[in-house]
Amino acid sequence: MTTPCEKAAILVEALPYIRDFYGRTVVVKYGGSAMADCRLRKAVMEDIVLMRYVGMHPIVVHGGGPNITRMLKRLGISTRFVDGLRITDEETMEVVEMVLVGKINKDIVAGLNDMGGLAVGLSGKDGMLIRADHMSGKEHLGFVGQVREINTGVLETITEKGYIPVISPIGAGNHGQSFNINADHVASALATALKADKLVLLTDVPGILAVPDDVSSRISRLRASEVESYIDCGIISGGMIPKVECCVEALQGGVNRTHILDGRIPHSILLEIFTDEGIGSMVVNG
Ligand SMILES: Nc1ncnc2c1ncn2[C@@H]1O[C@H](COP(=O)(O)OP(=O)(O)OP(=O)(O)O)[C@@H](O)[C@H]1O
Ligand SMILES: [Mg+2]
Numbered sequence: 001m002t003t004p005c006e007k008a009a010i011l012v013e014a015l016p017y018i019r020d021f022y023g024r025t026v027v028v029k030y031g032g033s034a035m036a037d038c039r040l041r042k043a044v045m046e047d048i049v050l051m052r053y054v055g056m057h058p059i060v061v062h063g064g065g066p067n068i069t070r071m072l073k074r075l076g077i078s079t080r081f082v083d084g085l086r087i088t089d090e091e092t093m094e095v096v097e098m099v100l101v102g103k104i105n106k107d108i109v110a111g112l113n114d115m116g117g118l119a120v121g122l123s124g125k126d127g128m129l130i131r132a133d134h135m136s137g138k139e140h141l142g143f144v145g146q147v148r149e150i151n152t153g154v155l156e157t158i159t160e161k162g163y164i165p166v167i168s169p170i171g172a173g174n175h176g177q178s179f180n181i182n183a184d185h186v187a188s189a190l191a192t193a194l195k196a197d198k199l200v201l202l203t204d205v206p207g208i209l210a211v212p213d214d215v216s217s218r219i220s221r222l223r224a225s226e227v228e229s230y231i232d233c234g235i236i237s238g239g240m241i242p243k244v245e246c247c248v249e250a251l252q253g254g255v256n257r258t259h260i261l262d263g264r265i266p267h268s269i270l271l272e273i274f275t276d277e278g279i280g281s282m283v284v285n286g
Pocket of ligand 1: 030032062063064066202207209210236238239240241
């Protein structure tokens with residue numbers, strides 16, 4: 001049992017970190033693969049609400065790959081990936097939007113509200129937050145999109161009033177068309193547009209692994225200049241590719257720090273922000 005005095009000491013230990021991050025924007029991308037366990041989800045929700053109450057501005061972007069795949073299966077729609085991107089025809093796009101905006105987004109909003117935060121769910125269509133186009137060179141994959149422009153207006157209005165925005169990675173195309181965008185890309189574009197201090201990508205692995213499947217091979221710091229060679233030699237593959245690319249993009253866009261953390265470790269966000277524990281992988285300039 002922690003004594004009251006020990007509790008006070010722990011809180012005071014966090015003071016320098018709280019002071020440093022007061023008023024700063026932190027974009028947290030919550031990956032679909034790390035969302036399955038509800039006890040761990042609760043810990044993620046607690047971390048985000050705590051960040052808000054100590055004066056930070058957390059912005060949540062979520063994925064949802066596994067849930068989309070499950071729903072497509074239930075509906076008898078087959079799904080295929082090319083280079084980690086889901087082939088998204090019109091019918092698939094409809095399901096992607098329904099699952100992300102209607103289900104996952106609102107589950108996260110409700111989870112944050114339960115913890116005493118006030119969250120507001122948005123898709124990229126709300127307030128024209130995310131304008132999107134077909135991903136260049138990938139038109140054959142259907143409605144796979146890329147961010148064309150971020151309109152931060154709606155987010156500024158919401159965060160000023162103390163709400164926590166929760167964003168589904170759906171882009172608004174012309175004439176009401178929806179685009180399916182990788183949530184990592186949305187998170188880095190938002191972090192850049194909002195001049196965020198930090199980008200945190202929560203996923204279902206301990207970080208970037210030098211030997212796939214060997215959890216003891218975590219790379220704690222990866223330099224941006226090393227990323228390409230890691231991808232070329234196949235060490236970084238699949239869903240990890242957009243993550244590291246997005247960290248590099250965010251760093252180039254002026255974001256100070258980018259992290260890939262294990263969303264399955266309880267309170268990994270707090271460990272990263274409020275302690276000197278070196279958890280996950282950090283992608284750094286250089
Ligand atoms: N070098 C690597 N180190 C760690 N994971 C890797 C590596 N290369 C590939 N991966 C894969 O990347 C996956 C994480 O990306 P994935 O897209 O599956 O999850 P996510 O982005 O967290 O969720 P979502 O796509 O639903 O938002 C890991 O589960 C792992 O299989
Ligand atoms: Mg992914």
